[in-house]
Amino acid sequence: METNPVGIHSQSDKGGIAVTKDEAWKFANDWAAAWNAHDLDTILSHYDDAVELTSPVAAKLLSLPDGKVIGRPSLGAYFKQGLEAFPELHFHLEDVLWGLNSIVVYYTNQRGTHTAEFMELSPAGKVTRVVANYSA
Numbered sequence: 001m002e003t004n005p006v007g008i009h010s011q012s013d014k015g016g017i018a019v020t021k022d023e024a025w026k027f028a029n030d031w032a033a034a035w036n037a038h039d040l041d042t043i044l045s046h047y048d049d050a051v052e053l054t055s056p057v058a059a060k061l062l063s064l065p066d067g068k069v070i071g072r073p074s075l076g077a078y079f080k081q082g083l084e085a086f087p088e089l090h091f092h093l094e095d096v097l098w099g100l101n102s103i104v105v106y107y108t109n110q111r112g113t114h115t116a117e118f119m120e121l122s123p124a125g126k127v128t129r130v131v132a133n134y135s136a
Contacts, residue, residue: 017101017121024098027125028105032091038083044076048126051075055132061085086110 019027027046034042049072058078059067069078083089090110097104106116113135120129 017123017125019098019100019103019121021096021098024096024103027103028093028096031105032093032107035089035091038087038089040076040080040083043079044072046127047072047075048122048124048128051127051129053078053130053132055130056134057082057132 031043031046034046051070051072053069053075054067055069056067058064058069061081062069062078069075088110091107092109093105093107094114095106097106102118102120104116104118106114108114115135116133118129118131118133119127122128
């Protein structure tokens with residue numbers, strides 16, 4: 001079993017990944033720290049080149065009816081726009097759930113609203129698909 005740069009162990013014999021509680025929390029803490037530092041390169045290091053994000057915020061901010069952002073370059077442009085639009089952006093982790101090939105990161109932002117992001121992971125431990133859900 002090999003550890004990738006974001007701390008998830010790859011199960012090469014099965015082609016998938018089993019995420020432990022410690023790995024999920026490490027990933028989520030690293031991910032949140034990158035966001036809180038507004039470090040776009042480090043944020044993007046968590047994502048696969050072919051990532052697909054679905055978010056009502058993306059739908060609104062980018063005028064995309066389906067709210068889908070596809071590919072790391074497009075995701076980077078979207079995240080950059082978000083960081084510029086919300087210079088006070090800050091995430092506080094509330095909980096992290098883990099499963100097979102996925103985690104859910106539940107956090108509070110600087111405005112006190114809650115978000116849960118389902119993140120599907122590649123065998124290399126990179127996020128391949130994100131579905132973001134928000135409280136009012």
